[in-house]
Amino acid sequence: MRTFAALAVLVAVAGCSVQVSGTAQPSGNGFVVKDGTQLRFRPVLQELTPSPPAGAAADRQSADPAAQQAAAAALDCAQGRPDPLAGRDDPALPLVSCDRAKGTKYVLGPAFLSGADVGWVDARLDPQTGRAVIGIRFTAAGTRTWAGWTGGNVGKQVAMVLQSRVLTAPQIQSAITGGETQISGQFTLPEARQLAHDIAGG
Known part of the structure; x- marks a missing residue:
């Protein structure tokens, strides 16, 4: 990994x-x-430190900042854990996701480039x-x-997202x-x- x-x-x-x-x-x-x-380039709106999941599952593609924070808190970034949203995220909407290798959580903007x-x-x-x-x-x-x-x-950072998960989020x-x-x-x-x-x- x-x-x-x-x-x-x-x-x-x-x-x-x-x-x-x-x-x-x-x-x-x-x-x-x-x-x-399946590959999308999304702007990083917020990077959150790794944390265990807390709270009920929430809408990971909401445009509401409060809903985004709730979704990030509830997101389980453990390696090997299947992502129920994998490959089904809407590129025109924001996305809450994570880098499963590091456990870092992200709030991402709509995609502006694809594979x-x-x-x-x-x-x-x-x-x-x-x-x-x-x-x-x-x-x-x-x-x-x-x-x-x-x-x-x-x-700023840009996330390269494959099937709804962040592969890397380098800085421009x-x-x-x-x-x-x-x-x-x-x-x-x-x-x-x-x-x-x-x-x-x-």
């Missing part, structure tokens, strides 16, 4: 073309997104730092949406306009490879 020592961050990859076809072949540590319907906007995902070592990173390459349409969203949300370091993004953090190459695999849909 993934465990990261520090908050992951998103950075632009220098020298990448804005026009990305989505047909590039992945490397040995790369994965093509085959089904883009259909991603060409491929890979894991590799950054030649400048020697650290493992995940690269995400967007389609041409995804590049435009991503550039606009990251430009307006520097310093700058506007990302070149069509490819790197997620960097304190993880090993095998952990980065697993995350890339999960982002691509498993």
